[in-house]
Amino acid sequence: MTILFAWPATCRVDRVMPKKTLYAHTQATDELKALFVEQVERIVWEYELSSEGLHLPEHPTAPMIQAFALELRVPDFDMRLVQSLDKRSRFPVFYELRFESRVKMVAAFKEPGARDADLWKCGPSFQTAWLARDTPRAPLPLALDMGGLYTQMLRLLMPLPPLTGETLAAQVQRLEEIRDLQAQVRKLLASRDREKQFNRNVELNAVIAALAGPDPISDTSSRMMPFMDKLKMHTPNLTATNVERIRELFPNCVAEAQDEKGALRLSVDFDQLRQELSDSIVDGPQERYQLNWPGKREALITANAPIAKTLRPCREESVNFDTTQNLFIEGDNLDALKLLQETYLGKVKMIYIDPPYNTGNDFIYEDDFADDAQSFLEKSNQKDDNGNRLVANPESNGRFHSDWLSMIYPRLKLARNLLRDDGVIFISIGDREIDNQIKLAKEVFGEENFVATILRQKKKKPSFLHSNIGSMFEYVVCAAKSRETTPPFSVDVTTQGKKYPINNAGNSLGVLKFPAQSVRFSQISARYEPQDMSEGNIATRLLDAVNVANGRNTNEFRLEGEFRYSQNRLNEIISAGDEITISKSPFRPNHIKAGGETKKMHNLLTPDTYAVGTNEDGSEEIDGLFDTKIFDNPKPSSLVKTLCHAVTYDDEQSVIVDFFAGTSSTAHAVMQLNAEDGGNRKFVMVQLPEECTPDSEAAKAGYSTIAEISKERIRRAGKKILEGEVTDGWDKDIGFRVLKVDSSNMADVHYIPDETQQTALSLGVSPIKADRSSEDLLFQVLLDWSVGLTLPITKEKVLGKWVYLVNGGEDLMACFDTQITEELIEALANRKPQPCVWFSATMRSCRMR
Numbered sequence: 001m002t003i004l005f006a007w008p009a010t011c012r013v014d015r016v017m018p019k020k021t022l023y024a025h026t027q028a029t030d031e032l033k034a035l036f037v038e039q040v041e042r043i044v045w046e047y048e049l050s051s052e053g054l055h056l057p058e059h060p061t062a063p064m065i066q067a068f069a070l071e072l073r074v075p076d077f078d079m080r081l082v083q084s085l086d087k088r089s090r091f092p093v094f095y096e097l098r099f100e101s102r103v104k105m106v107a108a109f110k111e112p113g114a115r116d117a118d119l120w121k122c123g124p125s126f127q128t129a130w131l132a133r134d135t136p137r138a139p140l141p142l143a144l145d146m147g148g149l150y151t152q153m154l155r156l157l158m159p160l161p162p163l164t165g166e167t168l169a170a171q172v173q174r175l176e177e178i179r180d181l182q183a184q185v186r187k188l189l190a191s192r193d194r195e196k197q198f199n200r201n202v203e204l205n206a207v208i209a210a211l212a213g214p215d216p217i218s219d220t221s222s223r224m225m226p227f228m229d230k231l232k233m234h235t236p237n238l239t240a241t242n243v244e245r246i247r248e249l250f251p252n253c254v255a256e257a258q259d260e261k262g263a264l265r266l267s268v269d270f271d272q273l274r275q276e277l278s279d280s281i282v283d284g285p286q287e288r289y290q291l292n293w294p295g296k297r298e299a300l301i302t303a304n305a306p307i308a309k310t311l312r313p314c315r316e317e318s319v320n321f322d323t324t325q326n327l328f329i330e331g332d333n334l335d336a337l338k339l340l341q342e343t344y345l346g347k348v349k350m351i352y353i354d355p356p357y358n359t360g361n362d363f364i365y366e367d368d369f370a371d372d373a374q375s376f377l378e379k380s381n382q383k384d385d386n387g388n389r390l391v392a393n394p395e396s397n398g399r400f401h402s403d404w405l406s407m408i409y410p411r412l413k414l415a416r417n418l419l420r421d422d423g424v425i426f427i428s429i430g431d432r433e434i435d436n437q438i439k440l441a442k443e444v445f446g447e448e449n450f451v452a453t454i455l456r457q458k459k460k461k462p463s464f465l466h467s468n469i470g471s472m473f474e475y476v477v478c479a480a481k482s483r484e485t486t487p488p489f490s491v492d493v494t495t496q497g498k499k500y501p502i503n504n505a506g507n508s509l510g511v512l513k514f515p516a517q518s519v520r521f522s523q524i525s526a527r528y529e530p531q532d533m534s535e536g537n538i539a540t541r542l543l544d545a546v547n548v549a550n551g552r553n554t555n556e557f558r559l560e561g562e563f564r565y566s567q568n569r570l571n572e573i574i575s576a577g578d579e580i581t582i583s584k585s586p587f588r589p590n591h592i593k594a595g596g597e598t599k600k601m602h603n604l605l606t607p608d609t610y611a612v613g614t615n616e617d618g619s620e621e622i623d624g625l626f627d628t629k630i631f632d633n634p635k636p637s638s639l640v641k642t643l644c645h646a647v648t649y650d651d652e653q654s655v656i657v658d659f660f661a662g663t664s665s666t667a668h669a670v671m672q673l674n675a676e677d678g679g680n681r682k683f684v685m686v687q688l689p690e691e692c693t694p695d696s697e698a699a700k701a702g703y704s705t706i707a708e709i710s711k712e713r714i715r716r717a718g719k720k721i722l723e724g725e726v727t728d729g730w731d732k733d734i735g736f737r738v739l740k741v742d743s744s745n746m747a748d749v750h751y752i753p754d755e756t757q758q759t760a761l762s763l764g765v766s767p768i769k770a771d772r773s774s775e776d777l778l779f780q781v782l783l784d785w786s787v788g789l790t791l792p793i794t795k796e797k798v799l800g801k802w803v804y805l806v807n808g809g810e811d812l813m814a815c816f817d818t819q820i821t822e823e824l825i826e827a828l829a830n831r832k833p834q835p836c837v838w839f840s841a842t843m844r845s846c847r848m849r
């Protein structure tokens with residue numbers, strides 16, 4: 001680093017600190033005193049940056065910032081001296097260490113303690129290299145307050161820039177993790193170099209590679225920020241991830257083994273693993289409680305197996321491509337979920353899906369379980385010749401339920417990964433699969449995270465197709481990522497003035513104390529003497545005399561009785577401003593709510609309960625948008641809007657996903673809810689381009705696929721919403737960025753991109769498919785490096801080459817032109833992007849810096 005600050009003259013103190021004062025302030029031990037004498041010539045309190053001197057508002061993390069200069073006698077300074085000063089200072093301190101003609105800057109991360117303002121937490125230190133004393137100094141960074149100034153100053157001393165939206169504390173923690181990782185790797189390298197046994201040496205190499213990659217020391221930072229790494233060009237291998245987790249828990253159960261190609265890979269010794277779990281494992285044909293079906297294991301393999309596919313942008317079908325935060329993904333939802341695993345991992349607040357109900361007339365996705373994961377990956381680089389992904393599932397099929405379960409299971413497994421810790425999923429389902437869907441939700445999310453089965457009115461009048469009973473309802477199954485961290489579902493609040501009796505016959509006897517002026521009486525003035533006020537089955541005794549003046553009790557009094565509230569709860573009610581009323585004798589106090597509290601919703605959704613429309617309403621809604629009958633019985637947007645409101649009322653910036661989008665009722669609902677409450681929720685829709693039957697009204701209207709109807713519905717719904725009344729504060733984002741699932745941008749090969757040898761790429765033929773644009777390549781890079789797929793994208797010419805800037809270059813810079821020069825790379829690197837992508841000198845592979 002080359003940073004030295006130019007301290008403002010208005011903040012100069014320039015006061016020499018006597019060592020005795022420092023000893024007393026730091027409570028120095030004899031050892032520290034000896035170090036002071038041996039290593040430090042003098043300490044000068046040079047500057048005090050304060051709100052008065054800088055005209056910046058104070059902040060809890062930086063009430064002031066002080067700068068000390070330490071004139072040293074030796075260059076090898078013991079940092080314990082600085083740490084002893086920091087630990088006793090209730091503000092950030094920057095130190096300039098000076099030795100002869102050199103100077104360096106040192107500062108530690110500090111923040112106030114959680115309990116006591118006198119105690120501050122002192123974290124790791126950061127420092128520059130030794131610099132010449134005449135090194136040009138930089139002005140203090142711009143900031144809005146003292147806390148922001150401290151954050152910017154400390155970040156200039158750190159070896160890695162912050163990630164987008166990363167707090168100072170999170171950045172410090174990330175750097176500490178990198179340092180710990182580097183220490184682990186160095187220790188392992190030393191052990192490896194001393195190791196004489198070949199097998200143990202191989203084992204240590206595998207551990208080092210898993211931790212840090214092929215370049216152990218420099219690549220350890222890539223665990224937090226990628227550095228000079230090749231693009232993967234395929235989704236994560238979840239099976240490999242699971243093996244890594246087993247190795248963390250039971251390292252003796254994972255060993256190296258040769259695959260069919262002779263390459264070494266990690267494999268699980270299941271016999272050894274069973275031995276480790278011998279007290280709890282269920283093995284063999286023993287009876288157990290579980291949901292099982294033919295094809296379940298293959299479905300799990302399908303969920304975990306990586307695919308070599310990508311998302312290609314389609315500007316011409318998008319709306320507001322460059323500014324929208326919404327996504328529409330056209331393609332197989334299993335592929336889409338895998339492609340979104342890293343970008344949206346743990347970021348989705350709500351998922352709503354309306355999968356096939358498996359009535360015997362539905363089409364379901366045909367997932368090929370015949371191949372193992374390896375061949376699945378190899379062939380996944382190719383397009384299906386006919387593109388067919390949907391097959392009929394008639395009741396006569398011997399695997400009627402099994403095929404449906406095998407279809408939905410891997411999709412739920414992948415969907416769970418996308419949810420935030422407080423995220424939830426809603427699944428609409430009918431009678432045929434409701435019991436299987438509940439069991440499957442409990443298996444995937446955990447029985448403790450199953451929330452509810454919601455009953456939803458689907459018809460205004462019952463259907464008598466069933467031979468025994470007319471059907472009016474269907475179900476919405478709900479599960480949470482973690483119920484403990486998920487707030488109550490709510491679509492409204494308590495109303496003002498609702499009365500709740502405080503007496504509750506049958507409760508245990510207790511005494512409540514009512515402070516003076518806390519109860520409103522019907523009488524303007526009155527006096528009540530202690531007495532038994534029991535009546536009927538309600539036992540109450542007034543223990544103290546009560547004087548009433550101007551309709552209020554002038555003194556504190558006690559009631560003995562059977563109450564629904566404790567004293568603490570009564571105190572909270574009074575402190576919150578709610579009223580307690582007593583109308584007459586015998587006393588029967590009532591709690592009158594002030595209103596506005598979150599009101600937990602119940603699990604019945606009808607036009608009368610929460611104004612949730614039926615399927616007929618859904619048909620009228622979409623027919624009105626298209627001015628013709630375009631689709632049979634879509635879900636009404638009011639259903640999804642109600643569910644969305646119920647779980648995002650406390651976070652109106654949430655991401656909502658629907659990977660069985662159909663006609664995109666979910667997107668319509670999200671936009672409508674935003675327009676009503678001013679929220680800025682974002683949607684991600686996924687829909688297969690399922691063909692419309694030639695004789696359908698949709699086909700006659702010119703729509704060849706369901707995906708086309710879905711996109712057009714969003715366009716029309718957004719336009720209609722903007723024509724109506726909208727709430728201030730809404731960003732009016734009715735656009736969506738269309739991305740289409742396709743084979744990898746790499747030329748068709750029958751091997752995995754990770755295993756492609758450089759010799760195969762040096763044959764004079766570009767590895768990029770001829771029909772792929774530079775923007776196609778950009779989106780594959782966004783996926784590969786988990787960069788937001790909805791971030792703004794601009795282009796800029798740098799030294800004659802087009803460079804993509806994602807989020808103004810803060811999140812990614814990329815150049816896919818050929819003939820990249822060192823001058824261009826240096827020019828891009830000087831902007832400190834994170835990361836930067838370009839074609840390497842061979843023009844055959846993408847590299848990152």
